Amino acid sequence: MKKILFPLLLLLILLFFWFDLDRFLTIEALKANHASLVSYYEHHKISAAIVFIAIYVLQTALSLPGAAILSLAAGAIFGVMMGAIYANIAATSGATLAFLVSRYLLHNVVQKRFGTRLEAMNSELEQRGFGYLLFLRLVPVFPFFLINLAAGLTRLKLRTFFFATLVGIIPGSLVFCNAGASLASIESPEQVLSPRVLASFALLGSFALIPAVYGKWKRKRP
Structure with a gap:
């Protein structure tokens, strides 16, 4: 199965770039097709909703570019609340698939080779993985796709990954969908993440780390 899965995934990624499909995942393309997309949704x-979620899941599962545009599109087409719900479902599902693929293809290899070096990290993630992952989801320090793949290489539990992702991306989904609802004023996805928004995310992320920090402090107390 592994001999089939890896070439298949690689083929899908290559086809995405071969046909230049990322040209549809731009602000310009979204604005140009906004009216027709809204009209289709109304009828x-x-x-x-199904097509949008399927596209978003596939994009996330394959770690392709365009997640920010799709989140903006969710708000522009479905409205803030429904858009955030659809984007959250799709992103969480796609991230979970990427996590499972990474774990299935590479987890055993990495653990066998670096298991002793990773033991401390694995132990920490098994105990307080939810808080750490929630922090990473709330604070966009590392790329979303990289977290999905890296988490699959550790001993982080699947249910921990799923629920931390589901909860952690809610604020980001709402922010991007709210911006998408006012699409005409958006020139680039980076514009959405203003310093004020990033500071708010960092504050939320710090609260997510409190249980993990307290647990480590309590363990080290004499």
């Missing part, structure tokens, strides 16, 4: 609400 085919269920199919529009």
Whole structure:
């Protein structure tokens, strides 16, 4: 199965860039097609939601570029609340698939080779992994796709990964969907993450780390 899965994933990624599909995942393309996308949603609400979620899941599972544009599109097409719900479901599902693929393909290899060096980190993640992952989801320090793949190489539990991702990306989904609802005023995805927004995310992230920090402090007390 591994001999089939890896080439298949690689083929899908290569096809994405070969056909230059990322040209559809730009602010310009979203603005140009906004009216037609909204019109389609008004007449085919269920199919529009299903297609959007499927595209978002595939993009995230394959670690392709375009997540920020898709989150903006969710707000622009479905509105802030429904857009955030669809984006959250899709991003969490896609991230979980990427996590599972990484774990299935590479976890055993990495653990066998670096298991002793990673033991302390694995132990910490098994005990307080939810707080650490929640912090990483709330504070966009590392790329979203990189966290998905790296987490799969550790002993972090699947349910911990799933729920920390589900909860941790809610603020970001709301921010991007709210910006997408006012699409005309957005020139780039980077514009959404203003210093004020990033500071708010950092504050939320610091609260997520409190249980982990307290646990380490309590363990070290004489």
